Amino acid sequence: MVRSLSELKGYQIVGRHSAVKTCLWLKKSLKDEGYCYKQKFYGIASHRCLQMSPALICNLSCIHCWRPLDLMPPFMEWDDPEFIFEESVKAQHRLLSGFHGTEGVNRRKLEEAYRPNQVAISLIGEPTLYPEIDELVDIYRKRGFSTFLVTNGTNPDAVENVEPQQLYLSITAWNAESHRKLQSRDQWERIERTMDIMAEKNSRTVIRLTLMRGINLEPERFVRIVDRVQPDFIEAKAYMHLGHSRLRLERDTMPSHSQVRVFSENLAKLTGYRIRSESEISRVVLLER
């Protein structure tokens, strides 16, 4: 069964194939109840972060993905990047308008939130499938946004052309065989090409490892990839037992923060990276080169 976009709860659909959603940490930050690990790691103000996707489609079927894997928007043509930019900001405003009556909201932060200055292009789907992703990132940058783009690495040509401030390669697999098993496709060669492009990139680069207990929690598996990409940062992050992934994985696949910490310490020893920061509540450790 192919699902329609109207089944996505809490999302503002933008045009034909994009969406915006306020994340949990924006809500918490507005109420002074905490902030996202990206604020701690990279200085991103959670309440001014616009989380969006320009492509509500994906070419992988990851076992850990929290989206429904049969989601397919009914569109025939791609929207213009300028339109996506303008409409994504309006969508963020519509989402924020719901906070005016909420008790405990910091009014100054709510006012600032109407002027987002950070875009996290990572919400759902694979953003590089939008053919004008390079142009879209440029538009956000020219309007004063810092730009974080997360890719699954299957579209090396797009990765070559795009210049976000921070470029993430999000992976769970360590070779072609594990890629087939964990992501149900045969695109490892393309992901390896992306790794080589990232090694030469001007953007700040990050490898995000989504860690699953009993599946990929062995640091030695990822040493070759780290050596190949030499990213500025590694984010070692626990898989979260959320959304549709609960239909595919057991709850105890989710490692504890201390397991992520041990993984990271061992990865640091094996690669020469060092632990720079961590967030226990998000079960993530940041390593830097």
Ligand code: SF4
């Ligand atoms: S690449 Fe991302 S969006 Fe696509 S299936 Fe995997 S986790 Fe989900």
